[in-house]
Amino acid sequence: MKTRYALVTGSSSGLGLEMTQYLLEEGYVVFGASRSGTDIDHENFVDLDVDITKEESVQEMYDEIGKDTYGLHLIINNAGIYEMGPVVETESEVFSDHLLTNILGPFHILKYGHDFVIEEVTHVINLSSIAGKRGYENTSAYCASKFGLNGLIESCREEWKPLGVRFTTLMPGAVDTPLWDSLSDDLDREKMLDPEDFLHVFDMVVKSPNNMQFPDITFMHKSGYID
Numbered sequence: 001m002k003t004r005y006a007l008v009t010g011s012s013s014g015l016g017l018e019m020t021q022y023l024l025e026e027g028y029v030v031f032g033a034s035r036s037g038t039d040i041d042h043e044n045f046v047d048l049d050v051d052i053t054k055e056e057s058v059q060e061m062y063d064e065i066g067k068d069t070y071g072l073h074l075i076i077n078n079a080g081i082y083e084m085g086p087v088v089e090t091e092s093e094v095f096s097d098h099l100l101t102n103i104l105g106p107f108h109i110l111k112y113g114h115d116f117v118i119e120e121v122t123h124v125i126n127l128s129s130i131a132g133k134r135g136y137e138n139t140s141a142y143c144a145s146k147f148g149l150n151g152l153i154e155s156c157r158e159e160w161k162p163l164g165v166r167f168t169t170l171m172p173g174a175v176d177t178p179l180w181d182s183l184s185d186d187l188d189r190e191k192m193l194d195p196e197d198f199l200h201v202f203d204m205v206v207k208s209p210n211n212m213q214f215p216d217i218t219f220m221h222k223s224g225y226i227d
């Protein structure tokens with residue numbers, strides 16, 4: 001089979017790590033982008049030290065990818081941050097960090113990823129959140145950033161339509177990953193989706209026929225916890 005190439009941002013933890021391992025098992029060559037890296041030892045895995053908030057870092061990352069391939073079958077905008085706090089107690093820096101990581105980062109990935117688009121083939125998958133559809137208390141920075149991410153993606157989808165690029169925005173409810181570890185002791189993690197549940201949806205999206213796309217998919221634990 002022809003080699004397929006995927007870029008996964010945020011490959012060092014949580015959903016990014018899960019998607020990376022899944023794609024390696026499916027036979028993809030995976031470029032993993034994060035600041036801390038992973039200890040994945042696989043011949044088809046390329047670990048790249050990238051800070052997606054920094055334009056130059058993303059350009060250097062694509063220079064490295066360009067040494068191996070001219071095109072990406074999958075571009076997965078997954079890296080993100082999440083901190084909680086009421087509006088009046090949220091530091092401006094924390095708020096702007098969310099905009100930098102959760103919107104500007106994906107913008108850099110798309111801006112320079114355009115050179116790696118394979119017409120009628122590339123599929124861009126984005127990790128938004130159910131918090132990109134409605135507000136939650138103590139979540140203003142995160143919600144604002146995910147609402148903004150959705151706008152970026154919708155605009156890019158329109159611009160890249162003539163290239164036949166597919167876009168999917170995933171909007172999960174809570175998934176039990178390290179993202180939650182430092183947020184609160186008062187969480188019922190049994191009522192969150194497992195990463196395997198997430199992969200069930202991801203698998204369906206990745207394997208869907210090339211003539212169809214899911215603009216966005218909302219899914220959550222049946223308990224409705226943090227939905």
Ligand SMILES: NC(=O)c1ccc[n+]([C@@H]2O[C@H](COP(=O)([O-])OP(=O)(O)OC[C@H]3O[C@@H](n4cnc5c(N)ncnc54)[C@H](OP(=O)(O)O)[C@@H]3O)[C@@H](O)[C@H]2O)c1
Nearest residue numbers: 010012013014015035036051052079080129174175177179
């Ligand atoms: N878990 C959930 O309940 C949930 C629900 C809905 C949506 N999501 C979204 O799913 C995505 C993944 O979440 P997760 O739960 O897997 O979180 P996680 O375990 O905290 O992982 C976040 C990843 O993002 C990377 N990252 C953060 N800032 C970065 C930067 N400046 N440059 C490069 N990489 C950066 C981190 O790598 P380094 O720190 O090594 O750079 C890490 O690999 C996020 O966009 C999140 O908003 C999660």
